[in-house]
Amino acid sequence: MSDTENTLQVRVWRGGEDGKFQAFAVPRREHQTVLDVVTYIQRELDPTLAYRFACRVGMCGSCGMTVNGRPRWTCRTHVDTATGGSDVLELEPLRSLPVIRDLATDMTPFFEKWQKAQGRATGTRSRADDTHRVDPASPRRQAADAAIECINCGVCYAACDVVASDPDYLGPAALNRAWTLVNDDREGDRKGVLAAATAGGGCHSCHSHGSCTEHCPVELNPSAGVAGLKRLSLLAMVGGKV
């Protein structure tokens, strides 16, 4: 094999919002992940490259980047999958988030919206109380379970066109979290969560085009959760029990 066949042409975003691409040549390896490529560049070619990762096994949600135009978790994405067989890899920070530098984004707005959607549990019991018993087979628990394994990676947020065009929109991840809470029997303020998720910038801004669901690396369905919140808000409006 010639040299070029063993080499990946990588274009990496450098700098802040007004940065530009820098080209690197990285040796191809079998089963190479996109994060492997980034790490190689940082260790072997340019130690000033800024990026973020922690677990490398798809648990922590910190390695999100735009890979060949698509938001992805980079530690679990093989180069072959991302390039579709070509030898060109283009890496940018996740869309719709402020760029700190190079491939590292500032996740603050993402987590602030999480709070704005009241995406946090409100307890009802103390340690003196008995354990809250939840029937795992109940439809609401099943709905919550189907949405609960979010790793906060922000990939769906970057994939959402409404987030891109409407800075107030809370986004799929925060609303998906709200959806798990309104389905959680242990949640002490389900009305409050629903109100927060329904207010301006909430679930009714969603266009249901499903880009979040298409891109979520752990195969959650935030789009369905947002639709569920819309349904519940209408039920609440006509006086139904939430």
Add this chain to the structure above:
Amino acid sequence: MPLPAILFLAQRASALVLAPLVLIHLGLAIYAIHGGLTAAEILSRTQGSLGWSLFYGLFVAAAAVHAPIGLRNVLREWLGWKGVGVNVVLAAFGVLLLLLGFRAVSALTGV
């Protein structure tokens, strides 16, 4: 009740009303053109008709609810125009649609 939820419901409900009315309206238009009906012949059938007044009156009301809400979303998302201003202008737009529409209906039916 949060405004987004009310608007969401109003837009869906008005769409539900509009869907069959639009189909009937289109059918009518095709029928009138194919039948070669003149304006005078059409008017002779609609003048004084309570049925057509109600049909197109409902049409106008549903459109006046539906269109401004959609336009509001477009303005908010594409031009980033938010706050009270956009609501006031689009409420006025809805009223305008209602007035112009009812004027047209009354010209058509004389009711």
